[in-house]
Amino acid sequence: MNDPLTYKDAGVDLDAAERAKRSFASLLDASGDANTLSGLGAFGGLYAVPEGLSRPVLVASADGVGTKLKLAFLSGRHDTVGRDLVNHCVNDILVQGATPLFFLDYLATGQLDEGVAAQVVGGVSWACRENGCALLGGETAEMPDFYGVGEYDLAGFVVGVVERDRILDGSAVRPGDRLVAIRSSGVHTNGFTLARTIVFERMGLRVGDPFPGEPASVADVLLRVHRSYLGLVRPLLADGAIRAMAHVTGGGIEGNLPRVLPEGLGAHIDCGSWTVPNVFRQLESAGGVEPAEMYRVFNMGVGMILVVAPDREASVCAALGDEAWPLGEIVRGSGVELAGVG
Amino acid sequence: MNDPLTYKDAGVDLDAAERAKRSFASLLDASGDANTLSGLGAFGGLYAVPEGLSRPVLVASADGVGTKLKLAFLSGRHDTVGRDLVNHCVNDILVQGATPLFFLDYLATGQLDEGVAAQVVGGVSWACRENGCALLGGETAEMPDFYGVGEYDLAGFVVGVVERDRILDGSAVRPGDRLVAIRSSGVHTNGFTLARTIVFERMGLRVGDPFPGEPASVADVLLRVHRSYLGLVRPLLADGAIRAMAHVTGGGIEGNLPRVLPEGLGAHIDCGSWTVPNVFRQLESAGGVEPAEMYRVFNMGVGMILVVAPDREASVCAALGDEAWPLGEIVRGSGVELAGVG
Numbered sequence: 001m002n003d004p005l006t007y008k009d010a011g012v013d014l015d016a017a018e019r020a021k022r023s024f025a026s027l028l029d030a031s032g033d034a035n036t037l038s039g040l041g042a043f044g045g046l047y048a049v050p051e052g053l054s055r056p057v058l059v060a061s062a063d064g065v066g067t068k069l070k071l072a073f074l075s076g077r078h079d080t081v082g083r084d085l086v087n088h089c090v091n092d093i094l095v096q097g098a099t100p101l102f103f104l105d106y107l108a109t110g111q112l113d114e115g116v117a118a119q120v121v122g123g124v125s126w127a128c129r130e131n132g133c134a135l136l137g138g139e140t141a142e143m144p145d146f147y148g149v150g151e152y153d154l155a156g157f158v159v160g161v162v163e164r165d166r167i168l169d170g171s172a173v174r175p176g177d178r179l180v181a182i183r184s185s186g187v188h189t190n191g192f193t194l195a196r197t198i199v200f201e202r203m204g205l206r207v208g209d210p211f212p213g214e215p216a217s218v219a220d221v222l223l224r225v226h227r228s229y230l231g232l233v234r235p236l237l238a239d240g241a242i243r244a245m246a247h248v249t250g251g252g253i254e255g256n257l258p259r260v261l262p263e264g265l266g267a268h269i270d271c272g273s274w275t276v277p278n279v280f281r282q283l284e285s286a287g288g289v290e291p292a293e294m295y296r297v298f299n300m301g302v303g304m305i306l307v308v309a310p311d312r313e314a315s316v317c318a319a320l321g322d323e324a325w326p327l328g329e330i331v332r333g334s335g336v337e338l339a340g341v342g
Numbered sequence: 343m344n345d346p347l348t349y350k351d352a353g354v355d356l357d358a359a360e361r362a363k364r365s366f367a368s369l370l371d372a373s374g375d376a377n378t379l380s381g382l383g384a385f386g387g388l389y390a391v392p393e394g395l396s397r398p399v400l401v402a403s404a405d406g407v408g409t410k411l412k413l414a415f416l417s418g419r420h421d422t423v424g425r426d427l428v429n430h431c432v433n434d435i436l437v438q439g440a441t442p443l444f445f446l447d448y449l450a451t452g453q454l455d456e457g458v459a460a461q462v463v464g465g466v467s468w469a470c471r472e473n474g475c476a477l478l479g480g481e482t483a484e485m486p487d488f489y490g491v492g493e494y495d496l497a498g499f500v501v502g503v504v505e506r507d508r509i510l511d512g513s514a515v516r517p518g519d520r521l522v523a524i525r526s527s528g529v530h531t532n533g534f535t536l537a538r539t540i541v542f543e544r545m546g547l548r549v550g551d552p553f554p555g556e557p558a559s560v561a562d563v564l565l566r567v568h569r570s571y572l573g574l575v576r577p578l579l580a581d582g583a584i585r586a587m588a589h590v591t592g593g594g595i596e597g598n599l600p601r602v603l604p605e606g607l608g609a610h611i612d613c614g615s616w617t618v619p620n621v622f623r624q625l626e627s628a629g630g631v632e633p634a635e636m637y638r639v640f641n642m643g644v645g646m647i648l649v650v651a652p653d654r655e656a657s658v659c660a661a662l663g664d665e666a667w668p669l670g671e672i673v674r675g676s677g678v679e680l681a682g683v684g
Contacts (some may be wrong), residue, residue: 005629007639010539014593014638037399037509043589043601044403044435044502046509049391057379058400061386062446062481062499067488093386104404106448106497139404139497144535146409146495153488155448155481157404157499160386167379167388193486197352247385251356259385287347296356297349 011111011144020114020140027125027135035101036134045136047102047159055164059098063089064155067192068222073151074207075219078116081154082123083130084189087228088249089158090131091304094230095245095260097168097237098160100133108141109152120154131230133158170260172243173330178313179257179267181327182232182320184303186224186279190250191297195222198287212286213278221279229304232320236306241316244307248299254336255296257305266333271340273327277301291341302327353453353486362456362482369467369477377443378476387478389444389501397506401440405431406497409534410564415493416549417561420458423496424465425472426531429570430591431500432473433646436572437587437602439510439579440502442475450483451494462496473572475500512602514585515672520655521599521609523669524574524662526645528566528621532592533639537564540629554628555620563621571646574662578648583658586649590641596678597638599647608675613682615669619643633683644669 007014037046049056065081065088072081082105090100105124107117117140128135147153187195199205199218211221229247236242244260246253257267280301284294294300305327308316317324328339349356379388391398407423407430414423424447432442447466449459459482470477489495529537541547541560553563571589578584586602588595599609622643626636636642647669650658659666670681 003630005536005540005544005631006635007533007536010536012535014597017592043437044401044440044500046438047400047402048506049398049400049503056391058389058391058444058501059386060389060444060446060478060499060501062448062479064448064450064481064483064485066483067485070487095385096388098386102400102402104402104499106404106406106499108406108495108497136402137404139406141406141408141497142535143406143409143495145412146489146493151488153450153485153495155450155483155497157402157446157448158386159400159402159501161391164390191349193354193484194347194349194352198347202347250359255356288345289347293348 012142013112016112016114017140017142020112020117023114023118024121027121032134036136045102045104047134047136050161053161053163056161057164057167059093059096059160059162060158061089061092062155062157063092064153065189067196068189069154070196071207071219071222075223077219077223078119079123080223080225082120083127084226085154085156086124086127086131087226088189089156090228090230091247093158093160094233095168095247096162097166098162099230099234100131100158100160102134102136102159103128104136104157105138106155107138107152108143108147110144110147110149112140112142131228168242168244170244170262173261173265173307175265175330175332176310177243177307177330178310179269179327179329180306180308180313180316180324181274181302182229182304182324184299184301185227187222188226188299188303194297195283198283203286212282227303232323236316236319241308241312242306243309246305248302248305252296252298253302254338257336264332266331267328267336268331269328269336269338271338273325274301295338295341354484355454358454358456359482359484362454362459365456365460366463369463374476378478387444387446389476389478392503395503395505398503399506399509401435401438401502401504402499403431403434404497404499405434406495407531409538410531411496412538413549413561413564417565419561419565420461421465422565422567424462425469426568427496427498428466428469428473429568430531431498432570432572433589435500435502436575437510437589438504439508440504441572441576442473442500442502444476444478444501445470446478446499447480448497449480449494450485450489452486452489452491454482454484473570510584510586512586512604515603515607515649517607517672517674518652519585519649519672520652521669521671522648522650522655522658522666523616523644524571524646524666526641526643527569529564530568530641530645536639537625540625545628554624569645574665578658578661583650583654584648585651588647590644590647594638594640594642595644596680599678606674608673609670609678610673611670611678611680613680615667616643637680637683
């Protein structure tokens with residue numbers, strides 16, 4: 001006869017999981033809106049299609065936080081990565097003209113730490129409220145042997161809505177249209193595997209050390225929250241000022257801007273139009289990274305690019321204030337020319 | 343001067359990621375329907391809200407595959423876990439009366455193996471077609487230092503729709519209502535941490551060994567695909583025959599059935615009404631697991647429970663044929679009584 005085995009013996013504590021789920025209930029309630037019809041405990045989350053739209057189109061996107069999570073593990077700060085995740089997802093549907101309706105998260109860990117999970121989901125909930133979308137549900141998975149002690153993965157999923165005739169699909173873009181950049185807050189959520197290698201191996205820094213050239217620690221600088229551009233951009237969208245929009249994530253400007261340009265059009269970027277933030281200069285120098293590679297991996301200070309008609313450039317820049325500047329223009333051809341790099 | 347560092351040196355191959363994404367394009371196309379408006383390359387996936395509904399409500403759910411993935415790693419079979427994932431998610435919204443519209447997946451790995459990724463996403467795409475929902479997009483994340491060599495995590499998100507006055511929320515359930523069980527195909531996607539401990543440590547088996555009492559290997563038995571109940575249940579939903587429905591996942595019958603019962607009602611389950619499948623008997627015996635624990639961790643052969651009015655029980659069972667049987671009834675009180683266990 002074998003010793004009796006339980007699920008908990010095998011590494012999964014259903015009671016702890018149940019307690020964590022209950023603690024999330026208040027977070028779900030806090031971010032719900034009038035269209036949210038379900039509470040926690042239901043198998044799926046319910047969200048009424050908003051009324052008053054003539055031909056609503058749903059826009060959905062899935063994303064993760066990537067290895068920026070390692071900075072959270074190293075520094076013990078777990079309340080920002082959820083905000084990175086939500087803001088990243090919100091930006092990804094914003095570029096098609098959509099505003100977010102609801103969000104779901106997936107949090108996977110080896111052994112559930114209720115305090116850490118509450119911080120992570122707390123960040124998700126916070127950002128949902130900031131973006132005016134409901135946190136409709138999610139999954140918390142306890143998977144022994146998958147994740148290192150104290151580690152987890154975090155992914156999310158957003159659904160937004162746009163009127164069919166207001167979808168931004170790039171078809172409105174014309175040669176001569178202007179590009180307007182909006183500032184990023186830092187590295188956002190891309191390129192962290194390279195950034196970590198440079199900071200921890202080449203520079204030999206630890207998370208609590210001062211980051212070169214900044215009055216802040218390595219953790220402060222690298223964990224800066226990925227911005228949501230929803231608040232800034234929504235008035236311009238309502239105004240019809242924007243012909244296309246690109247979120248500068250993995251692949252950089254040249255990997256993302258062409259995704260919203262029609263065949264036969266490319267972009268000219270004036271890389272002298274802004275000062276690349278210190279964090280990128282430090283990474284480039286300490287890592288000996290080629291400038292072209294830097295622009296392929298990182299946002300280099302440009303978090304979002306708007307494409308506007310020439311006669312709207314000045315008013316759009318004025319509306320965005322210090323956050324934005326004229327970045328370049330749409331040209332016949334293909335691809336992105338980064339003028340002045342290297 | 344340091345040696346120049348690239349993203350690839352740090353462990354992320356953007357070119358391989360780009361190739362994998364392109365190979366997924368045909369999978370997305372294959373599962374799209376007339377409401378799918380976007381192709382790959384767009385930041386978000388576009389899906390038109392179906393017309394002809396009076397008060398459409400979206401139902402969304404997130405889930406993972408859990409440590410069933412370890413069976414895929416050990417056996418080198420990566421084409422079934424995507425089906426587990428989609429079917430699990432589809433069942434989770436089906437219990438609220440919703441039919442799926444679209445799905446997105448999140449696949450995270452240490453180093454992207456294009457062949458494995460294509461098998462995994464191929465399974466997702468296959469199941470989306472089977473369930474009549476569009477694979478609208480997804481995220482493939484390459485995260486060095488997060489996952490063991492050859493390992494990955496897989497999560498998914500489904501969005502479905504239901505008319506507001508057809509939502510199943512348990513409020514229609516009455517004392518005396520009958521419970522109808524529908525057979526599971528095996529362990530589905532819950533309890534794998536315990537199942538793996540028993541099979542690999544207590545039984546000392548390997549994935550290719552014959553599973554006791556079955557003409558099949560350990561991998562065959564444990565990787566059996568989580569069933570989708572959409573096809574079986576949809577005609578009954580359309581017919582108004584179902585008052586509530588519970589998907590038996592983590593927590594077993596007693597963890598899931600109460601989620602769809604109103605206050606003041608419980609359930610009586612006749613555990614002599616079916617023969618518990620061999621796989622669960624073997625796990626119970628070899629692991630020395632208490633019967634009550636078995637029913638708390640595993641589905642024990644009951645994949646889905648329907649709650650129907652007493653006068654519909656016979657016709658519902660007849661419609662479902664060999665797949666279903668009378669399981670018990672709704673009683674005043676609370677909780678689930680498993681009569682005849684232990």
